[in-house]
Amino acid sequence: xxxxxxxxxxxxxxxxxxxxxxxxxxxxxxxxxxxxxxxxxxxxxxxxxxxxxxxxxxxxxxxxxxxxxxxxxxxxxxxxxxxxxxxxxxxxxxxxxxxxxxxxxxxxxx
Amino acid sequence: xxxxxxxxxxxxxxxxxxxxxxxxxxxxxxxxxxxxxxxxxxxxxxxxxxxxxxxxxxxxxxxxxxxxxxxxxxxxxxxxxxxxxxxxxxxxxxxxxxxxxxxxxxxxxxxxxxxxxxxxx
Numbered sequence: 001x002x003x004x005x006x007x008x009x010x011x012x013x014x015x016x017x018x019x020x021x022x023x024x025x026x027x028x029x030x031x032x033x034x035x036x037x038x039x040x041x042x043x044x045x046x047x048x049x050x051x052x053x054x055x056x057x058x059x060x061x062x063x064x065x066x067x068x069x070x071x072x073x074x075x076x077x078x079x080x081x082x083x084x085x086x087x088x089x090x091x092x093x094x095x096x097x098x099x100x101x102x103x104x105x106x107x108x109x110x
Numbered sequence: 111x112x113x114x115x116x117x118x119x120x121x122x123x124x125x126x127x128x129x130x131x132x133x134x135x136x137x138x139x140x141x142x143x144x145x146x147x148x149x150x151x152x153x154x155x156x157x158x159x160x161x162x163x164x165x166x167x168x169x170x171x172x173x174x175x176x177x178x179x180x181x182x183x184x185x186x187x188x189x190x191x192x193x194x195x196x197x198x199x200x201x202x203x204x205x206x207x208x209x210x211x212x213x214x215x216x217x218x219x220x221x222x223x224x225x226x227x228x229x230x231x
Contacts, residue, residue: 001172032215036156043205043221044148044156050215087156091216098171099216101156 002026002090006102012110017078021105023088025069032092033071035064039084083107112137114206114222122229128193132206132222139182140164144209145189146218147180149202161209162189196229
């Protein structure tokens with residue numbers, strides 16, 4: 001089954017900073033990669049699907065890209081409401097594996 | 111706007127059966143969507159459990175397949191999750207979510223608020 005890793009596991013940043021989170025898949029998953037944001041005590045929220053497509057209502061400061069099996073989530077200018085944990089998820093379904101989330105990257109205030 | 115709400119017992123003893131329901135409002139479950147369950151142990155990451163299509167097709171996480179059943183009740187607009195023989199490792203917040211198809215990719219676009227289930231003797 002497909003394994004997902006994320007780096008860093010946590011990052012401290014200031015308002016206005018550019019923040020980058022990387023996710024790596026253990027095998028080729030094409031563009032089957034989504035990003036979710038989760039705030040404490042809340043359900044995850046879909047941010048980006050299929051590598052780079054912004055979900056409706058998500059601010060344009062969020063963007064996603066891919067290089068091979070490496071995927072990147074970028075927040076161009078960090079805002080107070082962006083402090084949260086970010087998870088990547090592969091949706092390259094295989095009968096032996098299903099869907100997999102990365103371990104998460106926590107973005108907190110420096 | 112579709113809304114999902116999980117419900118069920120919050121405390122179970124080891125070896126008991128976990129039964130949760132997810133009530134869907136603001137939209138029909140008998141449409142071209144999948145519906146999924148995801149759980150999150152306290153302080154840990156997200157774990158996909160399984161999914162069901164409106165036609166009844168199901169897919170499960172391989173490590174849970176022998177203990178999990180997901181079903182639909184279209185008359186009540188509900189999705190159910192059953193996990194048998196629970197242990198402390200099944201303690202988690204359980205979320206239901208709607209699965210939208212983007213071309214051939216599946217995205218979890220609407221989530222319930224989640225329900226904490228604790229397994230303890």
